[in-house]
Amino acid sequence: MSETTDVLFEEKGHAGLIILNRPKALNALTHEMCVAMHRQLERWLIDDAVHHVLIKSNSEKAFCAGGDIRQVAENGPEKIDVSLPFFADEYRLNTYMESYAKPLIALLDGIVMGGGVGISVHGAYRVGSEKTMFAMPETAIGFFPDVGGSHFLPKMPQNTGMYCAMTGERLRQADCYWTGILTHAVKSEDMAALAEALCEAQDVEPVLA
Template sequence: MEVTDVLFEEKGHAGLIILNRPKALNALTHEIVVAMHRQLEHWLDNDRVKHILIKSNSEKAFCAGGDIRQVAENGPDKIDESLPFFADEYRLNAYMESYPKPLIALIDGIVMGGGVGISVHGAYRVGSEKTLFAMPETAIGFFPDVGGSHFLPKLAKHTGMYCAMTGERLKQADCYSAGILTHAVHSKDMAGLEEALCATEDVNPVLARYAFDPGPAPLDAKADVVDACFGAQSTLEVIDRLQKLLGTEHDEFASGALETIKKRSPLSMEVAFQQVRRGAGLSMKECMVMEHRIVSQILLGKDFYEGVRAVIIDKDHTPNWQHSSLSEIKTVDVEAHFMPPKGGDLVF
């Protein structure tokens, strides 16, 4: 069956992956994930293809995430239908992280969730001033998956934990400073950059020619306070450190972070915190096994379905979470997300 939501092309020395669901902001489907994996395997044996470009046909987004509405509509009774999507997505993420040929993501818009998973693990992440990055999953009772446990711990000064817990949206300068982007370019230069990359075997001089310094990153100005608060040993300690900043020069930052965290699923927040801390000591494949364990448990619970209802379906933004606060969470409830699932661990 032909998949038109993602297109493939060979041009010069490059293989092009073109995300082609503009009306859905290129939300990833199971079919897209499988087709991408298959095509990357095909190009691995093609000597003409020296590197891979991943781009979008949408003017607004590179990829806004995974198409989780169908997963939510399946409900907990149809987990066996939902889990294969995540398993194949995680296999793709791991495959891209270890892919022998350079992967170059051309990010000219929104990049969130699943879109991060098909870009951040490659060798080059090139973003324009239209770049808008976030891992907002805890807002829908989910967790920062697609390898979030692998790359978020690598961001300096606990920026990754900050993004995981608050879903903070980062623009070009912040993404470049944090290392999410390897190169910053102007949106108007993206088409020319693509042409030049297709015409060359050595991508580094071309990327250097188009890249520019996006200037000061707003995130850098609060890096030390992010580090001090989100480097805590527990979620409750993060809350405590933020509360101690109320009424100080950092009041605006602290009150904003506390207000955001208060709206999130407490269970998702605790799972995400543990996920990022544990991921720091794991390989990419080990992270994906862990994330598969987490999603297998989350799909059995209530918060994900309630979060999708409140944020995506009804859009009332008043989810009724399973727990009312972080202090209610029991260790056993969290640890269940890190145990092998009934169907067995993810196999690559």
């Protein structure tokens, strides 16, 4: 059972499913969501029935628009001890995903920004559609490109990562694929069928190929 209804977990075929389920907030990550995802990934790591993990969204507009900064802003400097654990556990989740021993496949059918980048870009595969919109918008308010930004942005070709880090510029499907943010590209209308095929497959490589 999930600790929060804002993120749902399911086992289907050979896959574990992480379903972001906060559509009214464009799936903005809360502290509870980060903790729940980390715990579930730990469980699936030692479950031989789960060969790979899919991360997708219940929102028609967004995969994940970032962290729930509104709550952090409402806490203010007076409640910094309340806000700090959110960032600590979010970054621990990002690190865990980057080193996860089973394939992580993110289906990015919409907005993927900030914290949403952190729970997708560190996985083995990122599949995007024509609705994909990537950005690190926190830089526009003077924050550094976090969630592992200093790890993956320098790998983008021709200083595009530096450009995104300095400007918060938005990239669409073609640019995301060219820069390596995406590993695969499909039509939005084909995402559901792809998810089904990935769940049924023991090996995701032939499906993605």
